[in-house]
Amino acid sequence: MSTDVLIVGAGPTGLALGIDLARRGVDALVVERAGELFPGSRGKGIQPRTMEVFDDLGVLDAIHAAGGGYPVGMIWQDGQRVGEHRMFDPVEPTEDSPYDAPWMVPQWRTQRILFDRLEELDGKVAFGLEAVGLEQDEDGVTVRLATGGSVRARYVVAADGGRSAVRRSLGIGMTGETVDPNPTLVADARITGLDRDNWHIFPPRGEGDGFLAVCPLAGTEDFQVTAQFPEGSSVDLSLEGVRKVVAARSHLAPEDVTEVRWASDFRPRAALADRFRDGRVFLAGDAAHIHSPAGGQGLNTSVQDAYNLGWKLGAVLRDGVDEALLETYEEERRPIAADMLGLSTSVHRGEVRRGEATRQLGLGYRESSLTAETRQAPATLRAGDRAPDGMLGGVRLFDAFRGPHWTLLAVGAEAPELPGSVRVIRGPAQESYGKGLFLVRPDGYVGWAGDTADGLPRYLARAGL
Template identity: 65%
Template sequence: MDVAVVGAGPTGLALGIDLARRGVDALVVEAGEKLFPGSRGKGIQPRTQEVFDDLGVLGAMRAAGGPYPPQRFWKNGEPLETKPMFDAVAADEGTPYTEPLMVAQWRTQEVLYARLRELGGRVEFGRAVTGLDQDARGVTVRFADGTTARARYAVAADGGRSTVRRAVGVGMTGEPVDPSPFLVADLRVRGLDRDHWHTFIGDDGHGVALCPLAGTDDFQLGARLPEGTEVDLSLEGLRRLVTTYSHLDAADITGLRWASDFRPRAALADRFRVGRVFLAGDAAHVHSPAGGQGLNTSVQDAYNLGWKLAAVLTDRAPEALLDTYEEERRPNAAAVLGLSTRVHHGEVRRGAATVQLGIGYRQSSLAEETRANPGPVRAGDRAPDGRNADGVRMFDAFRGPHWTLLTPEPVDGVRGLPAPRSYGPGVFLVRPDGYVGWAGETTAGLRTYAARTGAFGVGAGADAA
């Protein structure tokens, strides 16, 4: 086996999909007997929608969810005002998706799992990992039932309490975001319309909110409670909570699907790689849920790592390429952690700051900008959508596991595509994860870059390098 992925949440499933479509022999193992049952991470940001477009699941995600409703505030049983949940972000040719998509996390995982199975990928449930050992050749993963599995690499996608992270001795540095206890639950509710995110907040800042979950019959309950509150996650306990803060009666809460309590925390793993073991998702960074950043950052960890593992495993790139995963993703996660905390405290509005379209890797060693006067799109930037003079849409050209060469002239027999005018002048080599890796005035120096990244290796698409 090439890769053992520990955890079948959004991170592990997304990585499994990316590896499966590249022909990598990977196994996803999950301690639970089934997929996670709750709605917890329900916001799919525009950048992650672009990732899901590439992975072949965006249509299914849209069918499984829907747009966010406006927020309606209540006081003493009367509606006070209604506000949009997000500041609008203008769409243009380069950014076709600008609004967050609401999909209950359990639905997201169902869609990803179905896609993984479609590609021939594997998930084994009821496989709790207890530890692992690694040597120069690979990793031995140990399971609670006494069995083991051997892989060339392992990825910890097993959440904030990651067993794998502890097994490799990586600490997490962080702090509480809010001293108040929080809870989240999926409820059946009557007496509220499904066109608003209903919010009942007291003068002390504590209270509850009930959001209709797109694509389901449930509402997601979110609550911030006074310090010292005993949290009761039973149906009766949640009924008491809702009736305390809202005008609803206990009988209006007709069912409970799932519930969990937590203390908002921001924490970052000290390392994202130890030898042949990589940390991704909540195993590497834990966020406040405010602003919908955690799941999205986690999926993008997987998207960054998948192509690099495949390039090294197939001997198209040197092993040093894997060092760029931590180089690129850890600073990104640190920045997003700070953003999530500021959103939690009301210092930043949801909108342009939270859609993740501005994330890039200009400081990465994989970003080579060789032009004296770069245009609007530089090495390390997200490669925008758009159409070139031939009418070819960039996101259509990028879709798939390949690199994409944007230049009218062929390189080493690889046919390129003209770049849209919006990119500015130059030659662009777009990475499999949709970022510009190399940019130059001509193709001079491109072959050297390709040799260290596997860009011109076996398996490139007809229109890709």
């Protein structure tokens, strides 16, 4: 069995990367050791920047239909509602940032939507195949499977989670810390006796007790139950165990928990892989960085890893661009992951409130070797920044960016002749961009910016355009 790109792991990271490669005509195979997609709600928050990524990948309508906004927290004490808690301050959508707030979709539904989109693009997922080791040479990678067979690929992407077998095979370490030593239960359950308009919060009742939170999962009949336990506790994941903790910490009776559909336990930690690449193998998602769930950064950072790597692999494999382009994956993504780990930990510890930073719209690559800012007096928007939405010459920019191509925006400036592979949009100076020429990468970031086209041909040549 052989392929151009082998993606190990059919979580959000692997599926998003599979979609991006499939639409670029790259032969890729996703392998998943389990017999089916992940069944739980764990990573349920989709940040505005990831909504923009999903817009480009063609799944935004399905994501919108499958979920809903975050409910207001309702604080309970002794069976009485005693106050409200808002997870984050509301923000109005703007023309340049149309997705204003996180969108709640249970992780299993997000994965199903990505899986369906991958199949629509004739992408392939093979379940029940576990990678257990690999060998690299100058031309590719041979990945050994638990079944005794192997897969030969030009490149391999490890998207196989925090306990990544691929990362361990490479001997890449993880540097990190325990964010919270207290074990936490998370379960998807059917519950009666609570409304579905609020996120129900039950603070600790006394010394040594943990909190209980019960959140209605938009688009389903389930609630996500989260409960913290004292350090050293064993967590009972059974129906009776979930019933016991819900009854002990709320006004609900044990029988109000009618079903547990999925349950897990974890101890929040933060860890970063020492490197994101080893030869022809790349780490992405939880295989590269492990977050506390607070702040909803893990799944989102992971999908954006895939979004960064996909167009670069496509350029090398489909368009013949120099392999040096792939060196920028770690250069760009590892600092972002490190920052998001720090943010997640700070949110978990109550040091930072969820807000502008957790929406991920301000992330970018100003310091990247792929970024060139040549204007004499750059405005607020700089090369390396996320390219905002808006209207230019009667065209919505996110519509112009959608697809596996580069886009040149000529904003109150004259556009040069460019290869047909670059889409050109012309219009007068506008608020978000000011004035100038802006070359937007396939992943929606400004790669090059100039007052005139001087220097643009050199940048295009480097990008293989």
